[in-house]
Amino acid sequence: MANAERVRMQYIRDSMRLSRDRAIKVRGYFNARDIAASALKFRKMWYAKAKAAGSAAKLAKSLHVKALAHELAMQKKRRGAFTKWEVARTEHTNAIKRRTAAQADFKRSDAEMARTTAELAKCKAELAASWKNENRRSTERAAARENYVKWGKAHRAAIKGRKLAGLKAARAAKASATADMHHKKSVATHMAAINRRAAARAAAIKAHMAVQRHARNAW
Secondary structure, X not given: OHHHHHHHHHHHHHHHHHHHHHHHHHHHHHHHHHHHHHHHHHHHHHHHHHHHHOOHHHHHHHHHHHXXXXXXXXXXXXXXXXXXXXXXXXXXXXXXXXXXXXXXXXXXXXXXXXXXXXXXHHHHHHHHHHHHHHHHHHHHHHHHHHHHHHHHHHXXXXXXXXXXXXXXXXXXXXXXXXXXXXXXXXXXHHHHHHHHHHHHHHHHHHHHHHHHHHXXXXX
C-alpha cells in the first residue's frame, strides 16, 4: 500500500510538471507568432504608406509633419497636465494642511471627549447619589410627617384637655365662690341666731329674776 501510494503521488507530480512545461512552451509559441504577425502588419502598412506618398522621402516628411503635430499636441496636453498637476499638488498641500488641522482638532476633541466621558461618569455617580439621597430624604420626610401628625393629634388632645381642665377649674372656682358666699351668709345667719338666742336668754333671765323679786316681796 505504501509503495502504491508513493507511485501515485509520483505520477501526480510528473503530470503537473509536464502540464506546466507544455503550457509554458505553448504560450511561448503563440507569443512568437503574434509578434511575427504584428511585425508583418506594420511592415505592410509602411510599404502601403510609402507607395501612397510616392517616395520614402515624402513619406518621411509626412511622418515628420505628423510627428511635429503630434509633438505640439503632446506639448499642449503636457502643459495642461502640468497645470492640472500643479493645481492637484496645491490642492494636495492644502488637503495636507486641512488634514493636519483636522487631526489636531480630532486630538483635541478626543481629549475633550475623554474628559467629558470622565465628567459624565462623575455626573452619573453624583446623580445616582442624589437619587439615593432624595429617596432617603423622602422616607425621612414621610416618617417625620407621620411623627408630626401623631404629635399634632397629641397636642390637639392636650389643648382640648387643657380647655376642659380650665372649664372645670372655672366651674370649680365659681362653685367655690358660690359656696364661700353661702358660707358667709350661713355664718351671718348663725351669728344672728346666736345673738337672738343670747338676747332671748338675757330677756328670759331678766324676766325670771323679776318674777323671783316679786315673789320675795310678796311674802
